[in-house]
Amino acid sequence: MNVPTRAIRLKRSQVPDGEILCDHCTAKCCHYFALPIDEPTTRKDFDYIRWYLLHERATVFVEDTSWYLLVHTTCKHLRDDHRCGIYETRPQICRDYTTDECEFDDDWCYDQYFETAEQIDEYADGLYGPQFADPNQVDRQTLRRRRSVGLPVVG
Structure with a gap:
């Protein structure tokens, strides 16, 4: 049985001399983009990050304090x-990207x-303490409730 090269997970060191690393990859680098954001230092900063995370295929990570x-797109x-x-005709950011330190055999583990x-x-609560004692209390600065309030039970 002839298995396509990309189906076999190689380590960078196992790629034969003279072969292109990309020939053994599923183009991890083309399935996402990551942009640096300011480290959150206030509740309001964490609320902005909360907004990011309310969007599909968006996550936030910290690596080496950044x-x-x-x-994920x-x-x-x-x-x-x-x-x-x-x-x-690829963009300059793609031209500047090399396989020297790409995530070819990266295990995707973040701090x-x-x-x-x-x-x-929950992370912000751990840093600052719970924002609301009453989950139905409205934050006057962001005008939102802490947690969703369930619908009334009609009997």
């Missing part, structure tokens, strides 16, 4: 063979990783 917004020019469909608004709320 905070990042991570958007695939480049619209990535072809089925995991190659760039606009390679000759901190937030996927939901509830996770960032």
Whole structure:
């Protein structure tokens, strides 16, 4: 049985001399983008991060004390063979990117990783204490309730 090269997970050191690293990759670098964000220092900052996390395919991570917004989305020019469909006219950021330190065999482990608004709320509560004693109390600064209030039971 002939298994496609990309189906076998190699380490960087196992890629044969003379072969291109990208030939053994599923184009991890083309399935997301991450932008640095300011480290949150106030409740309001954490509320902005909460807003990011309310959007589909958005997460936030911390690596070496730097905070990042991570958007899980695939480049619209990535072809089925995991190659760039606009390679000759690709953006400069793609031209500057090299395989020297790419995430080819990265295990995607971050110092901190937030996927939901509830996770960032809990983290902020750990730093500052609970924002509201009463979950129905409205924060006058953000005009939102701390937690969703259930619908009344009609009997």
